[in-house]
Amino acid sequence: MYSEKVMEHFRNPQNVGEIENPDGIGEVGNPVCGDMMTFHVKVEDNILTDVKFKTFGCGAAIAVSSMVSEMAKGKTIEQALKITNADVAKELGGLPPQKLHCSNLGADALHAAIRNYLEKQKGAK
Amino acid sequence: MYSEKVMEHFRNPQNVGEIENPDGIGEVGNPVCGDMMTFHVKVEDNILTDVKFKTFGCGAAIAVSSMVSEMAKGKTIEQALKITNADVAKELGGLPPQKLHCSNLGADALHAAIRNYLEKQKGAK
Amino acid sequence: MPENYFDHAAACPLMPEAFEAMKPFLTDRFGNPHSIHSFGTEPVKALEQAREQIARFINAPTTSIVFTASASESNNLALKGLARAREKEGRHIVISAIEHQSVLKSAHALERLGFEVTEVKVDEHGIVHPKELEKAIRPDTILVSVQHASNEIGTIQPLAELAQLSHQHTALIHSDGTAATGRIPVDVTRLGVDSYAFSAQSFYGPKGAAALYLKTGTRPVPLIEGGVQEKGYRAGTEDIPSIVGMGKAAEVTRSRLAEWSAKMGRLSKRLLTELPRKIDQIVLTGHPEQRLPGHVSLCVEFIEGEAMLLSLDDQGIAAASGSACTARTLKASHVLLAIGLLHAVAQSSLVLTMGKDTTDEDIDHFLAELPPIVDRLRAMSPLYAKFKKGEDPYEARERSFKGGH
């Protein structure tokens, strides 16, 4: 069902966890629907120096979270905001059609964490 | 589908043919429905001394005709009129349910030939 | 067991290649294709591979194939499902007069739901003429159903023309291809039909495996509802072994069909030419040219079909008949009546369907055995006696029957 790449990320997800004193937190999805993700980001000089996630969800949801976190880490805010669900699915070697919504969630969660950081920045000014 | 007895009568039907100057002729059935039988009888001293038949019909129809002709031959008119479809089916070792109407036809054809004889007798008096 | 098998329309032997392909799925690869775990992996691949093989067999897109368990189910799904899907656009259905019971009864079942059904007549060769179809179509006609070919009389319909005509009148057209697949090449795309029913049995695949082709956009209301198998068009755990066998049979048949078809065509031609020379008073049924290779249908006047079959069986020959007795009803085949035969003549039908392994020796044997059987049965036949005396054996009876029923 899943590509080898998906299974690799599912078996050994990268960046699982939470960041102490994160600069931004994003939470999307609803366990009621089977998927929920929280992303924590650390930002220094406009760069995502650390990204961590926790995910309740299926194999695809976990693999997507891991892949998104890897793709985002080290990128600038602007670059990270440009990561799309299609990019994530592509990097994972494809996802079954019924699982494409998982890749949406992953990108959304990352973007939500970044927006949370940006809003906090605005508030701080 | 058929008992060995039925197949035996189908393969070697007894008394096929017509009687020259028969004492009675019976014809029942309709080729339109798939079965038609003619029975000829010869009567001497109230006894069926000869019975012959011709049949257009399925294996059961042919076997029934043959069996009826055998059962009737040598019997008195009264005995022959008592031959029922159930008797015929029984003598044949049973018939498939959808073929029971064939045994009706056989007895009917015999009885029709006898009645034809009886009517001619009445007419002659 | 007879050695000469001329009843491929009733049952085809499973080809060994198909049986081999099925075996692993009848033993260790028994998983459910919808399972998440590894037991689902091989079955799901096999399912989709079979779908491809079958799609290629009729030149259709892979996504257009829905698996069912019989041609009857496919016909019921198409007729009932498409009529109900379009019921808001109209409630009139047109079928040919020589459809298989599964089409006929589906159409008439729809009458109970408020649909109207018109049966288009056929000519004496069993052809549905476009002109006749055109007469039957009304503005509220939503669905037409015409078989691709007949298993009873072998006639092949001008299906592409009929499809075009149906579409001109905004009706969908379904076709029952059960008799055609395995005998002639089928290209549903070229034919232009909206749905097409067929079963694995007609091309040496397993029983219990059949399909319905649904042209992209054709969406019947399902017959069997439940799980999401077959995109929701047909619920129920997939019978993977049989589907795999069907796929393999389609693949092999596709590559050999030209050769098989040519051989069967030559053999049936032999019978069609030689039988009338050997037996008098026979009626060849169906179209003389537009007919299935390997298919011979005739009526042997004055004797009944089942009696012939039993006698043939005794000589090691397996054949079929459209007589009432063999169909377990009291009525002669509606197909034979539709081409204008008298009831009594229809009762004397004989249908021979050859297969890829039929040989010239089988034909020789048949040609040697049938005439004495006919002689023997005619000698017992009161109809033949009348005929010989110069009387009309049918007339009065046929008329009384028509009045009586």
Place this chain on the structure above:
Amino acid sequence: MPENYFDHAAACPLMPEAFEAMKPFLTDRFGNPHSIHSFGTEPVKALEQAREQIARFINAPTTSIVFTASASESNNLALKGLARAREKEGRHIVISAIEHQSVLKSAHALERLGFEVTEVKVDEHGIVHPKELEKAIRPDTILVSVQHASNEIGTIQPLAELAQLSHQHTALIHSDGTAATGRIPVDVTRLGVDSYAFSAQSFYGPKGAAALYLKTGTRPVPLIEGGVQEKGYRAGTEDIPSIVGMGKAAEVTRSRLAEWSAKMGRLSKRLLTELPRKIDQIVLTGHPEQRLPGHVSLCVEFIEGEAMLLSLDDQGIAAASGSACTARTLKASHVLLAIGLLHAVAQSSLVLTMGKDTTDEDIDHFLAELPPIVDRLRAMSPLYAKFKKGEDPYEARERSFKGGH
């Protein structure tokens, strides 16, 4: 391939005895049982022998068995066919809230034809209480459908009582026995149901073979119409090989069931006892005693079902889940919601179904492998994190969902 197979509800391996019985019919005994010639002889005998074996398996008269191709088809035929057969007497149908989709969707399809459907609720163990059924039945109720047992939560219904009650109210009662056959002895005569659906797969028979028991006098409108096979209740050339396999499987299962059932019961008991000791925050679903032997169902809070299945598969264990992901829908199993679970909890379902060959070693392996998997997935779970912090991981979300959908 996993070595520990705990997904017999999705697919059972074919028992070798059944495969052996099928082989001759997949090779030289390929004839059609309706043929007049000798090729029909063995198939027709085999068909009727299988019917006897299957009738005996559920203690029914031989004439009461109709063959179909899946339990889904049997359920569709019973629901749609019986409702339509009785539509003049009333148009109200009662089903339990935890029926299989094939019953559920059949009932709801009938709504489009003017029927009304009431779903009877179940208690937290999934039991349909006679009192609840009685409340749902109306004077115009013509048909009740309650499954014999649940494949998802293992609960066995008080079916005989429900049948009696239905009859008191002149309603027919159909039961889906798919989950029960092969796990517990079934006696339809004692149960008193009017129809009973089941498939060969649940007792190591082939795919594509199933049956519908119809009590004498129970006459559904057929779903698949055409030829006169199965007394007209189900048209289509019989799939003799699969039917023969089903018959053989029924015969063997009947003679071994007591032993298999006892063993499976002991093994599932082991899991039900030991799992809660090894993993915290799990919810055992279904009835604690009135449940299928060899069936274990639970929810492992805070982690999603599919993720568990994939992880188990990596350890050689095949299992199932009623989570939305595994069902290819976005909704959690209606069965788990009907017994009162929160949506989020239902998403963490795990269903283990054992078979006749499951061993204590399989159980040991499972008990060793599941806890570390749960630990790993919980360590990633934001819900578990909230739970550990003492927050309620569900409340707000469940509420917003109920409002939102």
